[in-house]
Amino acid sequence: MYFSYSGRPPFNSLIYPVPEPGGLGIHLTLDLAGQARFGPDVEWVDTEDYSVSLSRLEPFVRGIKAWWPSLDETRLQPAYAGIRPKLAGPDGGFADFRIEGPEQHGVGGVVNLFGIESPGLTSCLAIADLVAAKLT
Ligand SMILES: Cc1cc2nc3c(=O)[nH]c(=O)nc-3n(C[C@H](O)[C@H](O)[C@H](O)COP(=O)(O)OP(=O)(O)OC[C@H]3O[C@@H](n4cnc5c(N)ncnc54)[C@H](O)[C@@H]3O)c2cc1C
Incomplete structure (x- = not known):
């Protein structure tokens, strides 16, 4: 809010x-x-x-x-006001930036990005490098 x-x-x-x-x-x-x-x-x-x-x-x-x-x-x-989806609830500790590629979920050519909260925009180029590395 x-x-x-x-x-x-x-x-x-x-x-x-x-x-x-x-x-x-x-x-x-x-x-x-x-x-x-x-x-x-x-x-x-x-x-x-x-x-x-x-x-x-x-x-x-x-x-x-x-x-x-x-x-x-x-x-x-x-x-x-806005609603922000979170990876963990009030008692779940701190969790963000979950980036899962084929080595985590086993599906080729797919990278999931969960909980990309702030500073997701600022770090988007570094995230893109990581995603590209997971796909090669
Ligand atoms: C209030 C606020 C302030 C922020 N300030 C900063 C800042 O100062 N600096 C910074 O670096 N980062 C900031 N961030 C974080 C930044 O906005 C996010 O890290 C970034 O937008 C994440 O990008 P994304 O592409 O992962 O997700 P999003 O930008 O959320 O994009 C996801 C897209 O998928 C669409 N979508 C969702 N579900 C479906 C579906 N089922 N089918 C089709 N489309 C769907 C959504 O409509 C949305 O367009 C801020 C975030 C918020 C909320």
Whole structure:
């Protein structure tokens, strides 16, 4: 879930706190129009619901104030939500970047990429090299 921050952006660069279990912590990013937004937070769900609930505001405020005490919480506005498939549940420990080729599943010419979370885009060229190596 994300909350946007109305008005002039308070910072001109991305800010990442220390990661939390299941996510990167409520961080600050700037959209293409330069507007600041905070998120995402981590909420484990069993059903699909993309509504942005104001009940999440208080934990957001707490999370942001941990690294920016002078946050003006009246400027936070519900923005949007998404659901991220995970390789492990809340008690499953940390798991991502599972790349399985023929040596794992025995099917020639197929490479599965599971849990390619952040920084999947940044590492896409290295991933492509690995996939190519698994196919040769
Ligand atoms: C909020 C967020 C922020 C991120 N920020 C960063 C970042 O700053 N830097 C970074 O490096 N990475 C970032 N990532 C991670 C990055 O987006 C992913 O690593 C990358 O998109 C993974 O690529 P992919 O091709 O494996 O999967 P996807 O991009 O998810 O592509 C999978 C595609 O398959 C389609 N699909 C799924 N099921 C089916 C089906 N049954 N039939 C047909 N099509 C199907 C989906 O619609 C989708 O288009 C971020 C991810 C999120 C969610």
